[in-house]
Amino acid sequence: MRIATWNVNSIRQRATHVTDYLKRVQPDLLLLQELKCEEAAFPADFAALGYHAEVVGQKAYNGVAALGAVPFEVLHRKLPGLPDDPQARYIEVAIGKLTVIGIYLPNGNSGGDDGYAYKLAWMDALHARVAELLDQDRDLVVTGDFNVAPEDVDYAKGALSPNDALVRPETRARYRSLLWLGLTDAIRAINPTGPVYTFWDYQAGARQRNAGLRIDHALLSARVAERLVACAPDSAERDRVQPSDHVPVLLEIA
C-alpha cells in the first residue's frame, strides 16, 4: 500500500504536475492540500488515469482531496469536533480496515491572536478525533500539511523566526501530544537524524540555499508502523518548472 500527500498550492496551477506524479509513482491513494478552488473547478484530468477523486473544496483558499486508484469510502469531510468549521481542511477515508486522515492544518500566522487560537483549537480537535479512533483500535494514517516543524532540526537556520506559529511551544506541545497517543512519525522512523525538508519558500532562493522546513508528515498507528517500509519526500519535484512550494511525501506500507 502506497499513500502520498502533497500540498499543491492551487490544483489548477499544478494539474500537470499531479498527472505526471500519478503516472510515475502510481500511489494507491494521494491526499492533496491547498486546492484553492471549489469542487466544481477541480480538474477532471485524473479520472483518465484511473483515479477517483473526492474533493472538499472552497473558493480561493484551503481545500483538500483524496485521489484513489483503489476503492475507498469517505467517512468525514469536516473534523468531528469542529462540524461548523468554515474552512475546507479535513478529509477522512477508509480503505478496508485502514482509516486515512488527510489534513491541511491552519498556518496560524495570519489573523492575529484569533488566527493562532484557531490553529490550537484545530489541533485539539484533531487530538480528540485521533484518540477516538485509537480507542476503537482502528488502523490509522494521519497525513498532510501539519504546518508544524516539530524540532529545531526541522527548519533551516533563519528560515523561521523563533515565535513563528509553526514552531511556537504551544504548537509543538500539541504535535507531541498527538505522538504520545501512540503514533509514529514515519519520516523520522526511516530517517532518525538530520534535516529532511518537505517545503522550500519561493522567496530569497530558499531552494538553492536548502533553507527548507519539515512540515508535511505521516503519522502511523502501531500496527501500521510495524509494516512501515519507506517514507520520504520527493525533493526533485521542487526543481520542476512552476513547482508547488511543498513536495510530495510518499509512504509505503507492507
Added chain:
DNA sequence: ATGACTGAGCATCTCAGA
C-alpha cells in the same frame, strides 16, 4: 541589516501562505 515569490479574486491592490 535587509529584501526577497506565488496564487486567487466582485482585482491594477489585498489577503494568505510559511
